[in-house]
Amino acid sequence: MPGGRVRDGSASLGHDIGHCSKQKASIRMVSSAFSTYTSYLVLNRDINSSLSRVASQGDVASNTDYYEENIGKVTTAEEFVNDYRLFSYAMKAYGLEEMTYAKAFMKKVLESDPNDDSSFANSLTDTRYADFAKAYNFSGDLAKAQTSAQTENLVTAYQxxxxxxxTDIKSEVSYFQSKIGSIDHVNDIIGNDRLRTYVLESFGLDAKYTSKNYLSQVLTSDLxxxxxxxxxxxxxxxxxLAAAFNFSSDGTVAAGETAQSAEQTSDLRLDYIYNKSTYxxxxxxxxxxxxxxKHVAEAGSASEITSDARLLEYVKTAFGLRDTMMASSVASMMYSRTFAETIGNTELLDYFSFQTDGTVAAGGSAQTSEQATNLEAKYKTxxxxxxxxxxxxxxSNFETRIADVKSIDDFFKSNADDDDANNDDVTEIWDVALRAFGIDPSEVKMTALRKIxxxxxxxxxxxxxxxDDERYVALVKAFNFDTKGDVDxxxxxxxxxxxxxxxxxYLSLKTRFLKGDERxxxxxxxxxxxxxxxKKMESISTVDELLSDSRLVNFLLESQEIDPKSVTKDELQQMFASDLDDPKSYVNQLDNKSFAKIVASFNFDTEGNLTSDTLGTVQQRGDVFQTVSNYYRQTLEEEQGDSNEGVRLALYFERKASSITSAYDILGDxxxxxxxxxxxxxxxxxxxxELEKQAATVEKFVELDKLSDPDYVQKVIQRFTALYDSQNGATDSAALSILQGSSSSISADTLLAVAQLSAR
Structure with missing residues (x-):
């Protein structure tokens, strides 16, 4: 079974490439003319040039063009495995060339969830299959009305x-109060948009559609x-409104008077706050x-209190009475014990001092000072x-319901339509969304909102x-609906x-080789x-935002085994501004291909802005880039293996070293x-x-925790190439020459030292 056999990660070592171009031949000549280590160095010290030569070969270039042009057209694993040219390219790229025939098996791998530890691909011993599944996304990214960041941002804006x-109400109140003392003609209010709006909205009147002329006539009316x-x-x-001002019929203020008394200004303030407050x-x-x-002190009966909607609301709030309870019933509860006992609520009787007929006694008041103080505390609570x-x-309602929204129709589903009857009085989710972006629901009809x-x-x-309203643009950006109204x-x-x-x-690198409490x-x-x-990846929308967050930058670099101190912000900016399709662009000229991998993993254009152009179907841009890079590297290693298997093994080890975390990674490959x-x-x-003894031997000779150190890796490769040449009778090997010219026994360490000298 493919999952259980010992894997050959170098993609069929010893496989004959067949017909090779002159470029292939020139690359192979490197191996035939020098020692294994020298050949390896020539290739590896200018790996970009070596890979560029491979990429420019006719068959490689043709296959790559085909892959890049067609991978975005594939939508299912079935289509993928049945396109031999496409599929075989991918299989070679991930070192699985020998399994290209097993289409049914590989289809099962591709349809596995790479993030599920128990999925088929992850259950296989050979980790190449899991890597292959991760490179493709046949299950698709999850469509959702909002990401968690979008929801969080909207909720924060709502709050x-x-x-x-x-703040806005206080500002308008302060502005009006600063101006009213200098008003001496009705036109001073009519001609000032802020004052005119304040006056109208204080009484719940429409400031947008009320004509200036009509308002002037009202303000100068003789009541x-x-x-x-x-x-x-x-x-x-x-x-x-007319009673709140003191204008004469000609619009002036009489001598010795003001447009408003202090009491009128104070009352208008209370009216404005009441009518403008939405919570x-x-x-x-x-x-x-x-x-x-103010008004309870003036009341002569319980019914006078309950006939004022605002006073009635105060009482209902304080005592938790139903909104639908009639005003007459509330008034009776204030003074009639018989009525209060009948409905089972006598609490109001303790907070008021009405006579049994509901009136205030001569010289008395609706409340004593103690009752007023107690009611104030109760109301506040x-x-x-x-x-x-x-x-x-x-x-809470928004966060719960938005998670189930699959279309705009779901978005406009009313709380009343929900199975949970307790949601009837809760703010609808579209009202929450509109308020978050400063949009009054009365401004926009539902049909228009759907189009938006x-x-x-x-x-x-x-x-x-x-x-041409940024509020609506921001609203659209807060959700992920497509043009058909479905979530995207x-x-x-x-x-x-x-x-x-x-x-x-990142997690693997930060915990590998650690044990116990340290791990x-x-x-x-x-x-x-x-x-x-x-969390941040859900809200970042430009390269500048990304690079300005050192915590994000460090995470990205460290996840790819790059020391953050080794690269500057300016260099990173040049990388993200590079054209990944141009081999001569800045990032593509860097020896460390991890930088290009990082850039390719983001959906940014060369200007640093978020773009959908980089999105693929089953493969994102970064995975396409990695697949092509893998293909070039596999091809290079295969071609070297045709003339010198040692060079191929050295290149392969150098590529895989940093991913080795245990002795069994070596024994299983x-x-x-x-x-x-x-x-x-x-x-x-x-x-x-026994396998345990083999593992112990590996751990004895190889310092596994140093395999991410390039210098250590080179030392191991030097050792390998010296021994490889001696064991395979390389005629130009200095180490082998010493062996042939000496009758004494030469140790492997001595051979290594000689090989190192000859390579200088």
Whole structure:
């Protein structure tokens, strides 16, 4: 079974390439003309040139072009494995060329979830299969209405809107109060947009559609004249507005008077706060309390209190009464014990001092000072509980419901349609979304909102863009609906499956070779960094944002075994500005291909902005780049193996060294095992030992925790090549010449030293 056999990670060592171009021949000549180590050095010290020569070969270039042009057209694993040219390219790239025939088996691998430890690919002993599954994404990224970052940002904006509302209300109140003292003509209000709006909105009147002329006529109305404009209005608010000012019929203020008395200005302030507040803020709490104290002191009966909607609301809030309870019933509860006992609530009787007929006794008041103080405390407690619930319930409802939204139709599903009847009084999720972006629900119809949310912002003629309102653009960006109204895969700086690959690499590197408490502690620290990285990847939208966060940059570099101190921000900016399709671009000229891998893993254009152009179907840009890079490297190693298997093994070991985390990684890979036995001059008896003994021998000779150190890796390769040449009778090997010219026994270490000298 493929999963259980010993793997040959170098992709069929000894396989005959067949017809080779002159370029192939020139590369092979390197191996035939020099010692194995010298040949390896010539290739590896300018690996970019070596790989470029491979890439330019006719058959390699043709196969690569075909792969890059067609991988984006594949949508299923079935299509992939049935396109032999495409499939064989990929299999060779990941060292699985010898399994190209096993299409059914590989289809099962490709359909495995690489992030599920129990999936088919991850259950196989040979990790090449898991690597292959990770390189493709046939399950697709998860489509969702919002990412966690989008939800968090929207909820934060929603919560912040309440603080902003208070700030805005205070600002307008302060502005009006600073101006009212200097107003001496009605036109001073009519001609000032802020003052005019403040006056109208204080009474719940429409500031947008009320004409200036009509407002002027109301403000100059004689309330003693039943035929005046204010008295003729059907809405009592107009009469209340006229009574709030002291303008004469000609619009002036009489000598010795002001446009408003201090009491009128104070009352208008309470009205403005009440009508402009959309949630129970602390500002509204204070305003309601002031309104209550003023008007209750003037009340002569319980019915006078309950006939005022604001006073009635105060009582209902304080005592937790139903919104639907009639005003007359509430009034009766204040003074009638018989009625209160009948409905089972006598609490209100203790907070008021009405006579049994519901009136205030001569010389008395509706409340004693103690009753007033106690009711104030009760109201404040109930109000603040409502204040917290109003926001928390709306947020909780939004977070719960948005997770189940699969289309715009779901988004507009009412709480009342939900199975949970307790949601009936909770803010609808579209209201939460609109408020978060400063949009009043009355501004936009549902039909228009549907068009907005399904707009493609990359199309300048889309409905949302045509509105020329950044609030609607921000609203669209907060969700992931396609033009058909269905949820889509979110466009992220890194696709989710790519981010998971980087986090897996990071965790592995941070915990490998550690044991016990040390490993656990390192794992916890790594997990904290992973959570930060994953969260930020949902909100990063430009290269500048990415590179300005050193924590993210360090994570990326360290996940690819790059020391953050070895690269500057300017260098990273040049890398991200590089054209990955241009072999001569800055990032492609770097010896360390991990930098290009990092750049390719992001969905940024060369200007550093988020783009959907880099998105593939089953393979993201970074995985395509890695597949092609792997193919070039595999081809180079194969061609070297045609003339010198030692060079191929050395190149293979150099490539795989940093991924080796245990002795069993070497023992389970026939190419690495061959390299190891040669490097340490082990007899054929070695492989007949028990596996545990073999592992112990590997750990004795190889310092596994140093295999990520390039200098150490080179020392091991030097040892291997010296022994390889001596064992294979290389005619130009200095080490072999000494052996042939001496009758004494020469140790492997001596041979190594000689080989090192000859390579200088």
């Amino acid at each position: 912040d809107s309440f603080t902003q509302e208070e 003693n004249d039943p035929d005046s404009v204010a008295n003729q209005a059907s809405n009592d608010a107009w009469r209340e 129970p803020s602390d500002l509204l709490l204070d305003a309601n309390q002031s309104y209550w104290e 109930a109000f603040q509980a409502s204040q917290a619930d109003a926001v928390e319930n709306a947020v 949310l399904s707009s493609n912002l990359e199309d300048k003629d889309s409905y949302a863009n045509q509105l 895969t979110p466009l992220l700086a890194q696709s989710e499956n790519v981010t998971q690959d980087f986090t897996a690499d 656990e502690k390192a794992g916890e620290t790594a997990t904290d960094e992973i959570e930060y990285f994953e 026939s190419a690495l095992l061959n390299f190891f036995k040669t490097a340490y001059n082990l007899s054929t008896y070695f492989s007949s030992q």
